[in-house]
Amino acid sequence: MASEGDRRADLEVDEPRRSRILGSLSGADGRRGVAIALLSTFVFVVVVVAVVANSPGWPAVHEGFFSWHYFKSTLPEIARAFLLNCKIFLISECLILPLALLIAVLRSLPGPVFFPLRALAIAYADFFRGVPTILVIYILALGVPGLEISGVPNSVVFWGIVALVLIYSAYVSEVYRAGIESVHPSQEAAARSLGLTRWQTLRKVILPQAVRRVIPPLLNDFIGLQKDTALVGTVGALEAFNVSQINSDGSFNFTPYLVAAVLFVAITIPLARFTDRLIARDRRRRQAQGGLA
């Protein structure tokens, strides 16, 4: 993938490097732009800090939300709990990616024979995109173990993962479907005309192009999933959010929530930047192709 990106990047001729956030980055104009951006940011931060720090309630809020003492003392425990969030995230994602692809493929099957499968896939996607995630987690994690069927796991983490997989597979299948539909029908005609079967065409020609195009939106859903792992805490799993809550309840101090927030952000911001880079690369690639056509 990287070499492909480089190859395509060669096509951009004389395109000035631009950043969406800072504007032009090169030349005298660029240096002036950066200077102005830094100055205005500095002024903005100083004003906000001055207003907040001088507000009458600041000492109480400072102690209640930003206590360095509580931050230090709860960080190790919440960080350990955060490993459970990462585990839930990784296991769910590994199940979501293939399941969602299967649903998307079922939905794109042509012909009247496959109507039941198509209908099933559509019903699934509609239902699980419509129901609030937290409801599915409640029903599965609290309801299913309540049935007391022998052999059925009663771990809330297990059922939390099942719920997240069900919900997110519905979303991600729609992303895949958009990708599949974006591949021009002439590609299928070309593959079938060479004697490839429908399945070979899908696997070797349609899906590789479709999946490549939807990697940025897929990563976007990853970010949402990483945050939603906190919902599994609501049914008792000892993940970062739940552990922060327990700590906060014990001390009447809200700083543990800040700890959890910092941990989530530490994961999701790099993911978001990575996604942005892929989107930018995709845009450049399309422009390069447009330039050639």
Place this chain on the structure above:
Amino acid sequence: MTAAAALEIEGLRKSFGENLVLDGIDLSVGEHEVTCLIGASGSGKSTLLRCINLLEPVDVGRIVVAGEEITRGGVDVNRIRRRIGIVFQAYNLFPHMSVLENVTLAPRLALRQGGRESEEQARALLDRFGLSDKVDAYPDHLSGGQQQRVAIVRALAMQPRLMLLDEVTSALDPELVAEVLEVIRELAAGGMTMVIATHEMGFAREIATRVCFLDEGVILEQGSPEQMFGSPRQPRTQQFLQRIVNAHRL
């Protein structure tokens, strides 16, 4: 019908909804013959080629390829298509694959050729058509002419008995047309049976064994290139060719 006919079409009809595109086509193509389909856009040339390759289901009529009726129900379309190569106006190369991968994909999957065998064959074909330095290139780094030549090679790699060319030079810049026509000339010289839909009248005149003029879904007139371009009988054919002459295309 003789056993020697490479392609035999009888009473072929095809409509898209209300729109009748092919209205009773009869055509017989012998082995090693080059048949050129000419006619205005929308006269049914492309649809006819797509029907022969079973990319479009036929409403009425029969298509027989080398003695086997391919329009009969329950026929294995994948097996039929392997023997019939088609090349499209817009090349339709697979953009995520290199030239070599484009050419070897179908032989590996559909003919179960080994990796080495398919690669050697692909390299030989690419070499034959002057593309040996493009083996590892990706389609969007090739000119239109090069892409179309790769598309022809990709179809040839399946060792088809019959090649269908659907206006393969129509999307090309004028200076790139010659290199593609050269490839087709070489195929004809090698005895490949071909059905070619084209707007290149000069080329059709030069290469065709027979020329068919399609008009509103029927073959209105067919004959040798000398007869068709020299003294067409039907007024519609005369009109069509006159327009081409006026546009300096013949």
